[in-house]
Amino acid sequence: MAQDTTRTRPPVTxxxxxxxxxxxxxxxxxxxxxxxxxxxxxxxxxxxYLGAYLPTTYAAVKAISYDTTNFSSRRVVVREVRPEPPMPxxxxxxxxxxxxxxxxxxxxxxxxxxxxKLEPRARAICNELIDKFIADGRCDAxxxxxxxxxxxxxxxxxxxxESDGDQFIQWIHEILExxxxxxxxxxxxxxxxxxxxxxxxxxxxxxxGDDLISRIIMARQDGKPLPPQEVLGMIRLLLIAxxxxxxxxxxxxxxxxxxxxSDRKRLIAEPQLMPTAIEELLRAYAPVTMAxxxxxxxxxxxxxxxxxxxxxxxxxxxxxxxxxxxxxDKVILDRQENRHSAFGLGIHRCVGSNLARLEMTVAIEExxxxxxxxxxxxxxxVTWSEGTVRGPRQLxxxxx
Amino acid sequence: xxxxxxxxxxxxxxxxxxxxxCKALAPALFELDEYGNSKEIGDGIVPEGQLEAAYLARAxxxxxxxxxxxx
Ligand code: HEM
Ligand code: SF4
Numbered sequence: 001m002a003q004d005t006t007r008t009r010p011p012v013t014x015x016x017x018x019x020x021x022x023x024x025x026x027x028x029x030x031x032x033x034x035x036x037x038x039x040x041x042x043x044x045x046x047x048x049y050l051g052a053y054l055p056t057t058y059a060a061v062k063a064i065s066y067d068t069t070n071f072s073s074r075r076v077v078v079r080e081v082r083p084e085p086p087m088p089x090x091x092x093x094x095x096x097x098x099x100x101x102x103x104x105x106x107x108x109x110x111x112x113x114x115x116x117k118l119e120p121r122a123r124a125i126c127n128e129l130i131d132k133f134i135a136d137g138r139c140d141a142x143x144x145x146x147x148x149x150x151x152x153x154x155x156x157x158x159x160x161x162e163s164d165g166d167q168f169i170q171w172i173h174e175i176l177e178x179x180x181x182x183x184x185x186x187x188x189x190x191x192x193x194x195x196x197x198x199x200x201x202x203x204x205x206x207x208x209g210d211d212l213i214s215r216i217i218m219a220r221q222d223g224k225p226l227p228p229q230e231v232l233g234m235i236r237l238l239l240i241a242x243x244x245x246x247x248x249x250x251x252x253x254x255x256x257x258x259x260x261x262s263d264r265k266r267l268i269a270e271p272q273l274m275p276t277a278i279e280e281l282l283r284a285y286a287p288v289t290m291a292x293x294x295x296x297x298x299x300x301x302x303x304x305x306x307x308x309x310x311x312x313x314x315x316x317x318x319x320x321x322x323x324x325x326x327x328x329d330k331v332i333l334d335r336q337e338n339r340h341s342a343f344g345l346g347i348h349r350c351v352g353s354n355l356a357r358l359e360m361t362v363a364i365e366e367x368x369x370x371x372x373x374x375x376x377x378x379x380x381x382v383t384w385s386e387g388t389v390r391g392p393r394q395l396x397x398x399x400x
Numbered sequence: 401x402x403x404x405x406x407x408x409x410x411x412x413x414x415x416x417x418x419x420x421x422c423k424a425l426a427p428a429l430f431e432l433d434e435y436g437n438s439k440e441i442g443d444g445i446v447p448e449g450q451l452e453a454a455y456l457a458r459a460x461x462x463x464x465x466x467x468x469x470x471x
Contacts, residue, residue, distance in 0.1 A: 104435055107418070107434075107435040107436055108434050108435065110436065111432060111434070111435075111436045112420055112423065112424075112432070112436070113432075275424060275425075279421075279460070336456065336459060337459035337460065338459075338460055339459070339460060339461065339462045339464075340462065341462060343419065343462075345417075345462055345463065346417060346463070347417065349417040349418060349419055349463075353419065353420070354420060354436070
């Protein structure tokens with residue numbers, strides 16, 4: 001998968017003038033690249049991708065996130081191509097004033113109180129998965145564990161078969177990874193997803209339940225229901241935004257705990273650290289990098305920014321800025337001050353942040369309860385996804 | 401009311417984006433509306449035992465929306 005796009009790419013020789021987030025060096029270990037850039041050129045430019053900027057300081061990422069006048073969300077992925085017009089998927093692709101009404105439709109089903117209701121099912125899902133491989137004494141945790149948790153939980157919320165999860169993951173892979181360079185694959189996946197959900201939307205418009213699809217159908221904007229196309233768009237967005245992201249966050253967290261036994265032992269001995277530990281793992285291994293389109297010339301942190309370029313909005317790089325986070329490169333499970341940007345900053349704050357936190361907490365707690373001792377299998381490499389969402393896609397553990 | 405001073409928390413509704421960090425760290429001081437946006441409970445006065453929670457909430461709000469006012 002990842003190899004398809006990298007094979008044809010010229011290697012990067014100077015990150016300050018020619019950066020490329022699909023370069024294998026970035027995919028495998030982006031942290032030194034961001035540290036270098038932060039010191040030399042906090043908003044680097046590249047001619048690749050028809051022109052794009054890369055801010056690596058917290059201050060620059062925050063300023064751009066807040067400036068919805070000069071930086072539009074009409075394109076939120078840095079791609080090889082810029083077909084016109086991009087498919088809108090409110091609220092993630094909306095700017096003010098259209099953003100807020102779209103977002104308010106989605107927020108009520110995702111409050112912390114609503115998420116608590118999902119906790120028993122989420123714990124059961126984790127245990128069902130662990131049951132399947134625990135006797136083997138080893139597993140690829142990315143493929144056998146972390147991959148299945150978010151997709152089953154969201155299927156449960158949408159009240160569609162949890163067993164359709166693999167199909168959802170395939171579509172998302174086509175949209176988020178292959179779609180960066182191939183527009184046909186992207187459009188085909190979007191179409192197939194819409195076809196799949198259209199039947200559910202029709203049935204539940206006639207006979208609504210208390211599932212998430214019905215709640216979106218029943219939601220009212222200025223007293224009116226959403227047209228079916230927009231209902232489908234919101235469901236697609238929730239799947240695209242909610243699955244790879246949380247899969248990656250859980251995977252990176254377990255990867256860290258496998259690599260650093262002292263942190264793993266501490267978390268088992270002091271379970272009350274779980275809330276700060278989750279925030280710290282989100283900070284250190286933030287999986288999501290968004291984008292903006294520059295719609296007017298402007299200046300950010302002293303750097304001139306030209307209209308028509310894209311911006312790769314690296315929340316993960318901002319989270320590693322030592323000016324904002326002392327010992328930014330260290331994972332400190334009880335970090336007291338942590339204004340990390342893993343869920344974004346400003347109006348596009350992640351709708352699913354409470355769900356993601358619940359899934360991460362449950363997935364790590366259940367794993368540690370049943371498999372407290374585990375380590376990376378030195379014989380098999382860890383591999384990482386590339387593009388908008390970064391996380392382990394092969395995560396070989398031994399625990400016998 | 402630490403050391404005779406009155407300490408209050410306040411959420412700036414213009415800045416709050418509903419990250420819910422304040423509510424998680426100081427559930428006795430903040431309440432959420434149906435969209436998950438936060439507001440201080442009542443007049444926001446921080447009881448003695450809640451001071452640390454109030455400062456933690458401020459230190460973890462990504463939008464810098466939690467204010468602490470010492471009178
Ligand atoms: C650890 C897991 C997750 C991370 C790190 C994450 C990260 C993010 C980030 C950084 C944004 C901001 C986008 C921007 O500024 O353009 C965002 C937006 C969004 N996320 Fe998440 N997300 C996660 C899980 C989820 C889940 C589980 C859902 C829902 C099921 C979800 C739904 C959304 C939606 C709908 C938006 C758009 C919000 C808007 O534009 O106002 N995310 N997410
Ligand atoms: S932590 Fe900040 S942004 Fe989040 S709910 Fe509290 S006040 Fe609002």
